[in-house]
Amino acid sequence: MTLQPVSSWTSFGGTLSVHDHDSEACGCPMRFAVFTPPRAKDGPVPVLWYLSGLTCNWSNVMEKSGLQRMAAELGLMVVAPDTSPRGEDVADDDAYDLGQGAGFYIDATEMPWAPHFRMQQYITEELPALIGSAFPADMERQGIFGHSMGGHGALTLHFKQRARYRSVSAFSPIVAPSKVPWGRKAFQAYLGDECPAWGEHDACELVKRQPSDAHILIDQGEADQFLEEQLKPELFEAACREAGQSLTLRRHPGYDHSYYFIASFMEDHLRHHAKALKA
Amino acid sequence: MTLQPVSSWTSFGGTLSVHDHDSEACGCPMRFAVFTPPRAKDGPVPVLWYLSGLTCNWSNVMEKSGLQRMAAELGLMVVAPDTSPRGEDVADDDAYDLGQGAGFYIDATEMPWAPHFRMQQYITEELPALIGSAFPADMERQGIFGHSMGGHGALTLHFKQRARYRSVSAFSPIVAPSKVPWGRKAFQAYLGDECPAWGEHDACELVKRQPSDAHILIDQGEADQFLEEQLKPELFEAACREAGQSLTLRRHPGYDHSYYFIASFMEDHLRHHAKALKA
Numbered sequence: 001m002t003l004q005p006v007s008s009w010t011s012f013g014g015t016l017s018v019h020d021h022d023s024e025a026c027g028c029p030m031r032f033a034v035f036t037p038p039r040a041k042d043g044p045v046p047v048l049w050y051l052s053g054l055t056c057n058w059s060n061v062m063e064k065s066g067l068q069r070m071a072a073e074l075g076l077m078v079v080a081p082d083t084s085p086r087g088e089d090v091a092d093d094d095a096y097d098l099g100q101g102a103g104f105y106i107d108a109t110e111m112p113w114a115p116h117f118r119m120q121q122y123i124t125e126e127l128p129a130l131i132g133s134a135f136p137a138d139m140e141r142q143g144i145f146g147h148s149m150g151g152h153g154a155l156t157l158h159f160k161q162r163a164r165y166r167s168v169s170a171f172s173p174i175v176a177p178s179k180v181p182w183g184r185k186a187f188q189a190y191l192g193d194e195c196p197a198w199g200e201h202d203a204c205e206l207v208k209r210q211p212s213d214a215h216i217l218i219d220q221g222e223a224d225q226f227l228e229e230q231l232k233p234e235l236f237e238a239a240c241r242e243a244g245q246s247l248t249l250r251r252h253p254g255y256d257h258s259y260y261f262i263a264s265f266m267e268d269h270l271r272h273h274a275k276a277l278k279a
Numbered sequence: 280m281t282l283q284p285v286s287s288w289t290s291f292g293g294t295l296s297v298h299d300h301d302s303e304a305c306g307c308p309m310r311f312a313v314f315t316p317p318r319a320k321d322g323p324v325p326v327l328w329y330l331s332g333l334t335c336n337w338s339n340v341m342e343k344s345g346l347q348r349m350a351a352e353l354g355l356m357v358v359a360p361d362t363s364p365r366g367e368d369v370a371d372d373d374a375y376d377l378g379q380g381a382g383f384y385i386d387a388t389e390m391p392w393a394p395h396f397r398m399q400q401y402i403t404e405e406l407p408a409l410i411g412s413a414f415p416a417d418m419e420r421q422g423i424f425g426h427s428m429g430g431h432g433a434l435t436l437h438f439k440q441r442a443r444y445r446s447v448s449a450f451s452p453i454v455a456p457s458k459v460p461w462g463r464k465a466f467q468a469y470l471g472d473e474c475p476a477w478g479e480h481d482a483c484e485l486v487k488r489q490p491s492d493a494h495i496l497i498d499q500g501e502a503d504q505f506l507e508e509q510l511k512p513e514l515f516e517a518a519c520r521e522a523g524q525s526l527t528l529r530r531h532p533g534y535d536h537s538y539y540f541i542a543s544f545m546e547d548h549l550r551h552h553a554k555a556l557k558a
Contacts, residue, residue: 011542013543066348068542069543260288260289261288261290264292
Protein backbone atom coordinates (compact mmCIF):
# COMPACT_ATOMS: atom_id res chain seq x y z
CA MET A 1 0.00 0.00 0.00
CA THR A 2 1.91 2.98 -1.29
CA LEU A 3 0.72 6.47 -0.53
CA GLN A 4 0.86 9.08 -3.28
CA PRO A 5 0.96 12.63 -1.93
CA VAL A 6 -1.57 14.90 -3.65
CA SER A 7 -1.60 18.14 -1.65
CA SER A 8 -0.48 19.49 1.70
CA TRP A 9 -1.27 22.65 3.62
CA THR A 10 -0.20 24.11 6.93
CA SER A 11 -3.35 24.79 8.95
CA PHE A 12 -3.65 25.97 12.57
CA GLY A 13 -0.08 24.88 13.18
CA GLY A 14 -0.79 21.35 11.95
CA THR A 15 -0.83 19.77 8.52
CA LEU A 16 -3.70 18.91 6.22
CA SER A 17 -2.52 16.37 3.69
CA VAL A 18 -4.32 14.60 0.84
CA HIS A 19 -3.22 11.21 -0.45
CA ASP A 20 -4.05 8.69 -3.15
CA HIS A 21 -3.54 4.96 -2.82
CA ASP A 22 -4.58 1.79 -4.62
CA SER A 23 -7.33 0.25 -2.51
CA GLU A 24 -7.53 -3.53 -2.38
CA ALA A 25 -10.95 -3.42 -0.76
CA CYS A 26 -12.45 -1.16 -3.43
CA GLY A 27 -10.32 -2.35 -6.32
CA CYS A 28 -9.54 1.17 -7.49
CA PRO A 29 -7.52 4.22 -6.49
CA MET A 30 -8.95 6.00 -3.46
CA ARG A 31 -8.26 9.48 -2.10
CA PHE A 32 -8.43 10.63 1.53
CA ALA A 33 -7.33 13.57 3.67
CA VAL A 34 -5.70 13.64 7.11
CA PHE A 35 -5.42 16.56 9.49
CA THR A 36 -2.42 16.00 11.73
CA PRO A 37 -2.42 18.28 14.78
CA PRO A 38 0.75 20.00 16.04
CA ARG A 39 0.78 17.77 19.13
CA ALA A 40 1.55 14.73 16.94
CA LYS A 41 5.15 15.94 16.89
CA ASP A 42 5.39 14.69 20.47
CA GLY A 43 3.92 11.23 19.84
CA PRO A 44 0.86 9.37 18.58
CA VAL A 45 -2.49 11.14 18.95
CA PRO A 46 -6.09 9.83 18.95
CA VAL A 47 -7.73 9.41 15.54
CA LEU A 48 -11.18 10.59 14.56
CA TRP A 49 -12.84 9.20 11.44
CA TYR A 50 -15.15 11.66 9.71
CA LEU A 51 -17.57 10.07 7.24
CA SER A 52 -19.16 12.47 4.77
CA GLY A 53 -22.61 12.57 3.24
CA LEU A 54 -23.98 11.89 -0.23
CA THR A 55 -21.92 13.32 -3.14
CA CYS A 56 -19.08 14.50 -0.87
CA ASN A 57 -15.40 13.66 -0.81
CA TRP A 58 -12.58 14.60 1.60
CA SER A 59 -12.77 18.27 0.69
CA ASN A 60 -16.19 19.23 2.01
CA VAL A 61 -15.43 18.76 5.68
CA MET A 62 -11.84 19.93 5.44
CA GLU A 63 -12.76 23.11 3.57
CA LYS A 64 -16.04 24.00 5.22
CA SER A 65 -16.35 22.66 8.76
CA GLY A 66 -13.51 24.55 10.41
CA LEU A 67 -12.54 21.38 12.30
CA GLN A 68 -8.82 22.12 12.14
CA ARG A 69 -8.94 24.82 14.81
CA MET A 70 -10.27 22.65 17.63
CA ALA A 71 -8.61 19.44 16.40
CA ALA A 72 -5.30 21.31 16.65
CA GLU A 73 -6.13 22.58 20.12
CA LEU A 74 -7.29 19.19 21.43
CA GLY A 75 -4.58 17.19 19.68
CA LEU A 76 -6.86 15.05 17.52
CA MET A 77 -6.01 13.57 14.13
CA VAL A 78 -8.97 13.61 11.75
CA VAL A 79 -9.21 11.34 8.70
CA ALA A 80 -11.72 12.13 5.94
CA PRO A 81 -12.16 9.29 3.44
CA ASP A 82 -14.15 9.47 0.23
CA THR A 83 -17.81 8.38 0.23
CA SER A 84 -17.41 5.60 -2.35
CA PRO A 85 -15.12 4.09 -4.93
CA ARG A 86 -14.90 6.25 -8.05
CA GLY A 87 -13.62 6.12 -11.60
CA GLU A 88 -14.51 5.11 -15.12
CA ASP A 89 -14.19 1.42 -14.28
CA VAL A 90 -16.53 1.69 -11.29
CA ALA A 91 -20.28 1.14 -11.60
CA ASP A 92 -22.37 4.27 -11.28
CA ASP A 93 -25.90 5.63 -11.52
CA ASP A 94 -27.14 8.97 -12.78
CA ALA A 95 -28.85 9.67 -9.46
CA TYR A 96 -26.88 11.51 -6.77
CA ASP A 97 -27.99 9.03 -4.11
CA LEU A 98 -26.75 5.79 -5.67
CA GLY A 99 -23.38 4.64 -6.96
CA GLN A 100 -20.36 6.90 -6.96
CA GLY A 101 -20.54 9.36 -4.06
CA ALA A 102 -23.11 7.16 -2.29
CA GLY A 103 -21.30 4.14 -0.85
CA PHE A 104 -23.35 4.03 2.37
CA TYR A 105 -20.39 2.49 4.25
CA ILE A 106 -21.48 -1.09 3.55
CA ASP A 107 -20.09 -3.94 1.43
CA ALA A 108 -22.31 -4.53 -1.60
CA THR A 109 -23.27 -8.10 -2.45
CA GLU A 110 -25.27 -7.37 -5.60
CA MET A 111 -24.17 -6.66 -9.14
CA PRO A 112 -23.00 -4.38 -10.60
CA TRP A 113 -21.89 -2.94 -7.25
CA ALA A 114 -20.21 -5.86 -5.50
CA PRO A 115 -16.76 -5.65 -7.16
CA HIS A 116 -15.94 -2.12 -5.95
CA PHE A 117 -18.50 -0.93 -3.39
CA ARG A 118 -16.84 -2.37 -0.29
CA MET A 119 -16.73 0.75 1.85
CA GLN A 120 -17.20 -1.03 5.18
CA GLN A 121 -14.11 -3.14 4.64
CA TYR A 122 -12.24 -0.13 3.29
CA ILE A 123 -13.10 2.16 6.21
CA THR A 124 -12.82 -0.37 9.04
CA GLU A 125 -9.87 -2.50 7.90
CA GLU A 126 -7.80 -1.27 4.99
CA LEU A 127 -7.64 2.43 5.75
CA PRO A 128 -6.98 2.02 9.52
CA ALA A 129 -4.04 -0.26 8.70
CA LEU A 130 -2.71 2.36 6.34
CA ILE A 131 -3.21 5.25 8.79
CA GLY A 132 -1.65 3.29 11.62
CA SER A 133 1.45 2.58 9.58
CA ALA A 134 1.94 5.93 7.88
CA PHE A 135 0.82 8.57 10.42
CA PRO A 136 1.50 9.32 14.11
CA ALA A 137 -1.85 7.82 15.11
CA ASP A 138 -2.67 6.07 18.39
CA MET A 139 -4.89 3.30 17.02
CA GLU A 140 -5.95 2.34 20.54
CA ARG A 141 -7.88 5.61 20.67
CA GLN A 142 -10.21 5.88 17.69
CA GLY A 143 -13.53 7.67 17.42
CA ILE A 144 -15.95 8.06 14.53
CA PHE A 145 -18.41 10.70 13.42
CA GLY A 146 -20.09 11.88 10.27
CA HIS A 147 -22.87 13.76 8.52
CA SER A 148 -26.12 12.45 7.01
CA MET A 149 -25.16 9.25 5.11
CA GLY A 150 -21.87 9.55 7.00
CA GLY A 151 -23.77 9.83 10.28
CA HIS A 152 -25.39 6.50 9.37
CA GLY A 153 -21.89 5.19 8.68
CA ALA A 154 -20.53 6.44 11.99
CA LEU A 155 -23.37 5.02 14.09
CA THR A 156 -23.48 1.63 12.37
CA LEU A 157 -19.71 1.13 12.19
CA HIS A 158 -19.49 2.02 15.88
CA PHE A 159 -22.08 -0.63 16.76
CA LYS A 160 -20.35 -3.13 14.48
CA GLN A 161 -16.88 -2.46 15.89
CA ARG A 162 -17.27 -1.11 19.40
CA ALA A 163 -13.71 -1.95 20.36
CA ARG A 164 -12.27 0.02 17.47
CA TYR A 165 -14.45 3.13 17.69
CA ARG A 166 -14.61 4.11 21.34
CA SER A 167 -16.44 7.39 20.75
CA VAL A 168 -19.21 8.27 18.31
CA SER A 169 -21.27 11.26 17.23
CA ALA A 170 -23.23 12.44 14.22
CA PHE A 171 -24.64 15.50 12.49
CA SER A 172 -28.13 14.98 11.01
CA PRO A 173 -27.61 11.23 10.52
CA ILE A 174 -29.70 8.76 8.57
CA VAL A 175 -30.63 6.62 11.58
CA ALA A 176 -33.12 4.21 10.02
CA PRO A 177 -31.97 3.46 6.46
CA SER A 178 -34.28 0.44 6.23
CA LYS A 179 -37.25 2.76 6.61
CA VAL A 180 -36.41 5.88 4.54
CA PRO A 181 -36.12 6.41 0.76
CA TRP A 182 -32.35 7.10 0.64
CA GLY A 183 -31.51 3.97 2.61
CA ARG A 184 -34.08 1.65 1.04
CA LYS A 185 -32.91 2.58 -2.45
CA ALA A 186 -29.26 1.97 -1.57
CA PHE A 187 -29.84 -1.23 0.40
CA GLN A 188 -32.05 -2.64 -2.36
CA ALA A 189 -29.32 -1.97 -4.92
CA TYR A 190 -26.28 -2.97 -2.87
CA LEU A 191 -27.75 -5.76 -0.69
CA GLY A 192 -30.79 -7.01 -2.61
CA ASP A 193 -34.43 -7.33 -1.63
CA GLU A 194 -35.44 -6.42 1.90
CA CYS A 195 -34.41 -9.08 4.38
CA PRO A 196 -33.18 -9.39 7.98
CA ALA A 197 -29.64 -8.63 6.80
CA TRP A 198 -30.67 -5.02 6.20
CA GLY A 199 -30.96 -4.66 9.96
CA GLU A 200 -27.24 -5.29 10.34
CA HIS A 201 -26.68 -1.91 8.71
CA ASP A 202 -29.43 0.06 10.44
CA ALA A 203 -28.53 2.04 13.57
CA CYS A 204 -32.04 1.73 15.00
CA GLU A 205 -31.89 -2.05 14.74
CA LEU A 206 -28.31 -2.36 15.94
CA VAL A 207 -28.86 -0.37 19.11
CA LYS A 208 -31.86 -2.52 20.00
CA ARG A 209 -29.83 -5.70 19.54
CA GLN A 210 -27.10 -4.44 21.85
CA PRO A 211 -26.59 -0.91 23.14
CA SER A 212 -23.09 0.48 23.36
CA ASP A 213 -21.17 1.69 26.40
CA ALA A 214 -20.39 4.90 24.55
CA HIS A 215 -22.41 8.06 25.04
CA ILE A 216 -23.76 9.12 21.65
CA LEU A 217 -24.02 12.80 20.64
CA ILE A 218 -26.30 13.76 17.75
CA ASP A 219 -27.04 17.28 16.50
CA GLN A 220 -29.95 17.89 14.18
CA GLY A 221 -31.18 21.11 12.56
CA GLU A 222 -34.91 21.65 12.76
CA ALA A 223 -34.94 23.46 9.41
CA ASP A 224 -33.19 20.53 7.72
CA GLN A 225 -34.92 19.91 4.39
CA PHE A 226 -34.43 16.14 4.80
CA LEU A 227 -35.59 15.90 8.41
CA GLU A 228 -39.06 14.43 8.02
CA GLU A 229 -38.58 12.16 5.03
CA GLN A 230 -35.02 10.85 5.36
CA LEU A 231 -33.59 11.48 8.83
CA LYS A 232 -36.31 10.84 11.43
CA PRO A 233 -34.15 11.21 14.54
CA GLU A 234 -37.18 10.40 16.69
CA LEU A 235 -36.86 6.78 15.58
CA PHE A 236 -33.32 6.54 16.97
CA GLU A 237 -34.31 8.42 20.10
CA ALA A 238 -37.06 5.86 20.73
CA ALA A 239 -34.77 2.93 19.92
CA CYS A 240 -32.13 4.22 22.34
CA ARG A 241 -34.71 4.70 25.07
CA GLU A 242 -35.98 1.18 24.54
CA ALA A 243 -32.47 -0.26 24.52
CA GLY A 244 -31.09 1.79 27.41
CA GLN A 245 -28.57 3.50 25.13
CA SER A 246 -27.03 6.72 26.44
CA LEU A 247 -27.83 9.47 23.92
CA THR A 248 -27.83 13.24 23.71
CA LEU A 249 -29.96 14.36 20.76
CA ARG A 250 -30.00 18.12 20.32
CA ARG A 251 -32.52 19.78 18.01
CA HIS A 252 -31.47 23.21 16.80
CA PRO A 253 -34.12 25.62 15.52
CA GLY A 254 -33.27 27.38 12.25
CA TYR A 255 -30.38 25.16 11.15
CA ASP A 256 -30.48 23.23 7.89
CA HIS A 257 -28.51 20.29 6.42
CA SER A 258 -25.50 22.35 5.28
CA TYR A 259 -21.92 22.70 6.44
CA TYR A 260 -22.91 26.03 7.99
CA PHE A 261 -24.83 23.89 10.49
CA ILE A 262 -21.98 21.41 10.93
CA ALA A 263 -19.43 24.19 11.46
CA SER A 264 -21.62 25.75 14.16
CA PHE A 265 -21.43 22.62 16.32
CA MET A 266 -18.13 21.05 15.23
CA GLU A 267 -16.34 22.22 18.39
CA ASP A 268 -18.85 20.40 20.60
CA HIS A 269 -18.32 17.16 18.68
CA LEU A 270 -14.55 17.36 18.85
CA ARG A 271 -14.73 18.02 22.61
CA HIS A 272 -17.14 15.07 22.97
CA HIS A 273 -14.63 12.74 21.31
CA ALA A 274 -11.60 14.20 23.07
CA LYS A 275 -13.26 13.63 26.43
CA ALA A 276 -14.11 10.01 25.62
CA LEU A 277 -10.68 9.33 24.13
CA LYS A 278 -8.88 11.21 26.89
CA ALA A 279 -7.09 13.33 24.35
CA MET B 280 -32.19 49.68 -4.78
CA THR B 281 -34.24 46.56 -4.21
CA LEU B 282 -32.66 43.52 -2.58
CA GLN B 283 -33.47 40.11 -3.97
CA PRO B 284 -32.95 37.32 -1.43
CA VAL B 285 -30.92 34.42 -2.85
CA SER B 286 -30.10 32.18 0.12
CA SER B 287 -30.06 32.26 3.90
CA TRP B 288 -28.54 30.01 6.53
CA THR B 289 -28.48 29.97 10.31
CA SER B 290 -24.83 29.90 11.38
CA PHE B 291 -23.37 30.14 14.90
CA GLY B 292 -26.66 31.61 16.12
CA GLY B 293 -26.56 34.37 13.50
CA THR B 294 -27.65 34.54 9.88
CA LEU B 295 -25.67 34.30 6.68
CA SER B 296 -27.71 35.77 3.85
CA VAL B 297 -26.96 36.22 0.16
CA HIS B 298 -28.59 38.95 -1.92
CA ASP B 299 -28.79 40.22 -5.48
CA HIS B 300 -29.40 43.82 -6.44
CA ASP B 301 -29.15 46.00 -9.53
CA SER B 302 -26.01 48.06 -9.08
CA GLU B 303 -25.98 51.60 -10.45
CA ALA B 304 -22.23 51.88 -10.02
CA CYS B 305 -21.48 48.71 -11.98
CA GLY B 306 -24.45 48.86 -14.32
CA CYS B 307 -25.34 45.21 -13.78
CA PRO B 308 -26.78 42.87 -11.14
CA MET B 309 -24.39 42.29 -8.24
CA ARG B 310 -24.42 39.62 -5.53
CA PHE B 311 -23.10 39.90 -1.97
CA ALA B 312 -23.32 38.06 1.34
CA VAL B 313 -23.81 39.38 4.87
CA PHE B 314 -23.19 37.60 8.14
CA THR B 315 -25.40 39.14 10.80
CA PRO B 316 -24.34 38.16 14.34
CA PRO B 317 -26.87 37.24 17.04
CA ARG B 318 -26.09 40.47 18.91
CA ALA B 319 -27.67 42.49 16.08
CA LYS B 320 -31.05 41.59 17.59
CA ASP B 321 -30.26 44.10 20.33
CA GLY B 322 -29.26 46.96 18.05
CA PRO B 323 -26.86 48.03 15.30
CA VAL B 324 -23.45 46.34 15.28
CA PRO B 325 -20.12 47.32 13.71
CA VAL B 326 -19.60 46.36 10.06
CA LEU B 327 -16.53 44.67 8.60
CA TRP B 328 -15.98 44.68 4.85
CA TYR B 329 -14.15 41.63 3.57
CA LEU B 330 -12.70 42.02 0.07
CA SER B 331 -11.78 38.78 -1.68
CA GLY B 332 -8.96 37.92 -4.04
CA LEU B 333 -8.75 37.15 -7.75
CA THR B 334 -11.52 34.87 -9.12
CA CYS B 335 -13.46 34.79 -5.83
CA ASN B 336 -16.98 35.82 -4.99
CA TRP B 337 -18.88 36.03 -1.67
CA SER B 338 -18.76 32.28 -1.15
CA ASN B 339 -15.04 31.67 -0.67
CA VAL B 340 -14.69 33.53 2.61
CA MET B 341 -18.11 32.58 3.92
CA GLU B 342 -17.60 28.87 3.20
CA LYS B 343 -13.92 28.47 3.99
CA SER B 344 -12.63 31.03 6.49
CA GLY B 345 -14.74 30.06 9.50
CA LEU B 346 -15.27 33.77 10.27
CA GLN B 347 -18.82 33.24 11.52
CA ARG B 348 -17.72 31.75 14.84
CA MET B 349 -15.75 34.72 16.08
CA ALA B 350 -17.89 37.33 14.31
CA ALA B 351 -20.84 35.88 16.23
CA GLU B 352 -18.94 35.97 19.50
CA LEU B 353 -17.64 39.52 19.02
CA GLY B 354 -20.88 40.89 17.55
CA LEU B 355 -19.48 41.92 14.17
CA MET B 356 -21.41 42.07 10.91
CA VAL B 357 -19.31 40.96 7.93
CA VAL B 358 -20.14 41.89 4.34
CA ALA B 359 -18.53 39.98 1.47
CA PRO B 360 -19.04 41.66 -1.94
CA ASP B 361 -18.12 40.15 -5.29
CA THR B 362 -14.70 40.94 -6.79
CA SER B 363 -16.01 42.54 -9.99
CA PRO B 364 -19.07 43.11 -12.12
CA ARG B 365 -20.11 39.96 -13.97
CA GLY B 366 -22.39 38.84 -16.74
CA GLU B 367 -22.66 38.41 -20.47
CA ASP B 368 -22.94 42.15 -21.04
CA VAL B 369 -19.80 42.88 -19.01
CA ALA B 370 -16.36 43.04 -20.62
CA ASP B 371 -14.07 40.13 -19.80
CA ASP B 372 -10.72 38.59 -20.56
CA ASP B 373 -9.71 34.95 -20.79
CA ALA B 374 -7.03 35.44 -18.14
CA TYR B 375 -8.00 34.86 -14.49
CA ASP B 376 -6.28 38.09 -13.44
CA LEU B 377 -8.13 40.58 -15.65
CA GLY B 378 -11.80 41.36 -16.18
CA GLN B 379 -14.54 39.44 -14.41
CA GLY B 380 -13.34 38.27 -10.99
CA ALA B 381 -10.49 40.79 -11.06
CA GLY B 382 -11.97 44.23 -10.38
CA PHE B 383 -9.05 45.41 -8.20
CA TYR B 384 -11.38 47.74 -6.26
CA ILE B 385 -10.78 50.71 -8.55
CA ASP B 386 -12.91 52.64 -11.06
CA ALA B 387 -11.74 51.92 -14.60
CA THR B 388 -11.30 54.84 -16.97
CA GLU B 389 -10.32 52.88 -20.07
CA MET B 390 -12.39 50.94 -22.58
CA PRO B 391 -13.83 48.34 -22.63
CA TRP B 392 -13.76 48.35 -18.82
CA ALA B 393 -15.01 51.82 -17.88
CA PRO B 394 -18.77 51.20 -18.23
CA HIS B 395 -18.98 48.44 -15.58
CA PHE B 396 -15.70 48.15 -13.67
CA ARG B 397 -16.42 50.73 -10.98
CA MET B 398 -15.69 48.64 -7.91
CA GLN B 399 -14.35 51.52 -5.81
CA GLN B 400 -17.58 53.44 -6.14
CA TYR B 401 -19.58 50.28 -5.61
CA ILE B 402 -17.75 49.21 -2.47
CA THR B 403 -17.31 52.63 -0.85
CA GLU B 404 -20.58 54.33 -1.77
CA GLU B 405 -23.38 52.24 -3.23
CA LEU B 406 -23.07 49.11 -1.10
CA PRO B 407 -22.59 50.94 2.23
CA ALA B 408 -25.76 52.94 1.54
CA LEU B 409 -27.59 49.70 0.88
CA ILE B 410 -26.21 47.92 3.95
CA GLY B 411 -26.93 50.90 6.18
CA SER B 412 -30.54 50.98 5.06
CA ALA B 413 -31.33 47.25 4.97
CA PHE B 414 -29.32 45.72 7.84
CA PRO B 415 -28.82 46.45 11.57
CA ALA B 416 -25.42 48.01 10.87
CA ASP B 417 -23.75 50.79 12.83
CA MET B 418 -22.24 52.72 9.92
CA GLU B 419 -20.21 54.88 12.31
CA ARG B 420 -18.13 51.77 13.08
CA GLN B 421 -16.80 50.25 9.87
CA GLY B 422 -13.61 48.31 9.30
CA ILE B 423 -12.16 46.71 6.18
CA PHE B 424 -10.00 43.70 5.45
CA GLY B 425 -9.27 41.32 2.63
CA HIS B 426 -7.04 38.77 0.96
CA SER B 427 -4.51 39.21 -1.83
CA MET B 428 -6.17 41.53 -4.40
CA GLY B 429 -8.71 42.16 -1.64
CA GLY B 430 -5.89 43.02 0.76
CA HIS B 431 -4.84 45.65 -1.78
CA GLY B 432 -8.45 46.82 -1.81
CA ALA B 433 -8.67 46.97 1.97
CA LEU B 434 -5.43 48.91 2.42
CA THR B 435 -6.04 51.40 -0.40
CA LEU B 436 -9.71 52.01 0.39
CA HIS B 437 -8.75 52.59 4.03
CA PHE B 438 -6.20 55.21 3.02
CA LYS B 439 -8.69 56.78 0.60
CA GLN B 440 -11.52 56.90 3.14
CA ARG B 441 -10.00 56.93 6.60
CA ALA B 442 -13.15 58.29 8.21
CA ARG B 443 -15.28 55.48 6.86
CA TYR B 444 -12.93 52.54 7.57
CA ARG B 445 -11.63 53.01 11.08
CA SER B 446 -9.85 49.65 11.23
CA VAL B 447 -7.91 47.75 8.59
CA SER B 448 -6.08 44.47 8.14
CA ALA B 449 -5.05 42.12 5.36
CA PHE B 450 -4.06 38.55 4.55
CA SER B 451 -1.21 38.25 2.03
CA PRO B 452 -2.08 41.57 0.34
CA ILE B 453 -0.83 43.00 -2.93
CA VAL B 454 0.82 46.07 -1.38
CA ALA B 455 2.59 47.55 -4.41
CA PRO B 456 0.36 46.97 -7.46
CA SER B 457 2.31 49.54 -9.49
CA LYS B 458 5.39 47.37 -9.18
CA VAL B 459 4.16 43.76 -9.58
CA PRO B 460 2.76 41.86 -12.59
CA TRP B 461 -0.82 41.41 -11.32
CA GLY B 462 -1.21 45.08 -10.49
CA ARG B 463 0.63 46.48 -13.51
CA LYS B 464 -1.49 44.39 -15.88
CA ALA B 465 -4.73 45.50 -14.24
CA PHE B 466 -3.79 49.17 -13.88
CA GLN B 467 -2.60 49.30 -17.51
CA ALA B 468 -5.93 47.87 -18.66
CA TYR B 469 -8.25 49.76 -16.33
CA LEU B 470 -6.38 53.07 -15.89
CA GLY B 471 -4.14 53.33 -18.98
CA ASP B 472 -0.40 53.79 -19.34
CA GLU B 473 1.66 54.19 -16.21
CA CYS B 474 1.28 57.66 -14.74
CA PRO B 475 1.18 59.37 -11.34
CA ALA B 476 -2.50 58.44 -11.01
CA TRP B 477 -1.48 54.81 -10.48
CA GLY B 478 -0.03 55.87 -7.14
CA GLU B 479 -3.50 56.83 -5.91
CA HIS B 480 -4.31 53.12 -5.89
CA ASP B 481 -1.06 51.78 -4.47
CA ALA B 482 -0.85 51.18 -0.71
CA CYS B 483 2.91 51.78 -0.64
CA GLU B 484 2.43 55.18 -2.26
CA LEU B 485 -0.62 56.14 -0.24
CA VAL B 486 1.00 55.46 3.13
CA LYS B 487 3.97 57.60 2.19
CA ARG B 488 1.72 60.49 1.21
CA GLN B 489 -0.12 60.35 4.52
CA PRO B 490 0.03 57.62 7.14
CA SER B 491 -3.18 56.63 8.91
CA ASP B 492 -4.00 56.75 12.62
CA ALA B 493 -5.10 53.12 12.43
CA HIS B 494 -2.84 50.28 13.45
CA ILE B 495 -2.51 47.94 10.47
CA LEU B 496 -2.35 44.14 10.88
CA ILE B 497 -0.99 42.03 8.02
CA ASP B 498 -0.46 38.26 8.02
CA GLN B 499 1.65 36.65 5.34
CA GLY B 500 2.52 33.00 4.74
CA GLU B 501 6.17 32.36 4.01
CA ALA B 502 5.28 29.39 1.75
CA ASP B 503 2.94 31.59 -0.30
CA GLN B 504 3.54 30.81 -3.96
CA PHE B 505 2.98 34.48 -4.87
CA LEU B 506 5.14 35.99 -2.16
CA GLU B 507 8.23 37.00 -4.11
CA GLU B 508 6.74 38.01 -7.43
CA GLN B 509 3.38 39.54 -6.56
CA LEU B 510 3.11 40.36 -2.86
CA LYS B 511 6.44 41.76 -1.64
CA PRO B 512 5.34 42.72 1.90
CA GLU B 513 8.83 44.09 2.54
CA LEU B 514 7.96 47.05 0.30
CA PHE B 515 5.00 47.99 2.50
CA GLU B 516 7.02 47.37 5.64
CA ALA B 517 9.67 49.81 4.40
CA ALA B 518 7.07 52.35 3.28
CA CYS B 519 5.36 52.23 6.69
CA ARG B 520 8.68 52.67 8.47
CA GLU B 521 9.51 55.65 6.29
CA ALA B 522 6.07 57.18 6.80
CA GLY B 523 5.76 56.47 10.52
CA GLN B 524 2.78 54.17 9.95
CA SER B 525 1.90 51.77 12.77
CA LEU B 526 2.08 48.24 11.34
CA THR B 527 2.24 44.66 12.59
CA LEU B 528 3.44 42.40 9.79
CA ARG B 529 3.57 38.75 10.79
CA ARG B 530 5.36 36.20 8.63
CA HIS B 531 4.20 32.61 9.18
CA PRO B 532 6.49 29.73 8.16
CA GLY B 533 4.80 26.95 6.19
CA TYR B 534 1.57 28.76 5.30
CA ASP B 535 0.56 29.32 1.69
CA HIS B 536 -1.93 31.61 -0.11
CA SER B 537 -5.01 29.45 0.57
CA TYR B 538 -8.04 29.77 2.79
CA TYR B 539 -6.43 27.21 5.11
CA PHE B 540 -3.99 30.02 5.90
CA ILE B 541 -6.71 32.64 6.23
CA ALA B 542 -8.80 30.42 8.51
CA SER B 543 -5.81 29.88 10.79
CA PHE B 544 -5.53 33.59 11.58
CA MET B 545 -9.09 34.83 11.03
CA GLU B 546 -9.77 35.04 14.77
CA ASP B 547 -6.82 37.40 15.27
CA HIS B 548 -8.10 39.71 12.53
CA LEU B 549 -11.62 39.82 13.89
CA ARG B 550 -10.27 40.60 17.37
CA HIS B 551 -8.06 43.31 15.86
CA HIS B 552 -11.09 45.00 14.29
CA ALA B 553 -13.35 44.48 17.30
CA LYS B 554 -10.79 46.19 19.53
CA ALA B 555 -10.44 49.17 17.20
CA LEU B 556 -14.19 49.47 16.67
CA LYS B 557 -14.97 48.85 20.35
CA ALA B 558 -17.30 46.00 19.43
